[in-house]
Amino acid sequence: MPPISDAVVVDVLRRVDRLCAPLVRRLGRPPALPRAERAGWWADQASGVAAGVSAAPRFLGRLADLLPLQNTVGTAVQSLVVLGVAAEHEVQVPAERISLLTRVLLDRHLSPEQVEPLLQRAKGTYADEALGSRGERGAFRTLWRVTRLLGRIDDTLDARPKGKWSHRVLSNLPVVGVAGGYAAEREGLRRAAAQAAAILEGRPVTT
DSSP states (O other), rough: OOOOOOOHHHHOOOOOOOHHHHHHTTTTOOSSSOOOGHHHHIIIHHHHHHHHHHHHGGGOOOOOOOOTTTHHHHHHHHHHHHHHHHHHTTOOHHHHHHHHHHHHHHHOOOOHHHHHHHHHOOOOOEEEEEEEOGGOHHHHHHHHHHHHHHGHHHHHGGGOOOOOOOHHHHHTTTTTTHHHHHHHHHHHHHHHHHHHHHHHTTTOOOO
């Protein structure tokens, strides 16, 4: 199979960005939280809630790895956290948010300048026509739709931030694997938030 092109990646992440933006605003952290702690809020409190969603496929144990589910669900939730951190840094240009998603989630370095012309080719009303108007989408519905979108680029998602190896081993067990899956996904979300913050602040990125 030929590698997935930059155009396809940008088209999918453009739609992910559009879907997640309203949810990011609704899940906004407490307004009184000090600025220095805001990115950490997405990595901890928001991640703690979202990790349960991304770990749910682990009820299937190792079978989850054979389905285009674990990576897409996990990446959908990580997308939300990365975009939350981007909002804390007041990143308002879509090309910059999508560039950030490619770096953190796909380890694919597409600059905003590379992303921008690809966005011009991908205009349309896909999100509203296929997923319903923004006012109709709850958190679960939004994440599920993002998961379906990410299925188009599932082959690229293995690069996303992962949790500890020991937790991922435990997650291969049926039913009880959800505990390992939860721990692995929560750690992955923390790493995704930390990487996004480091990129936006010009610091070295650790994996």
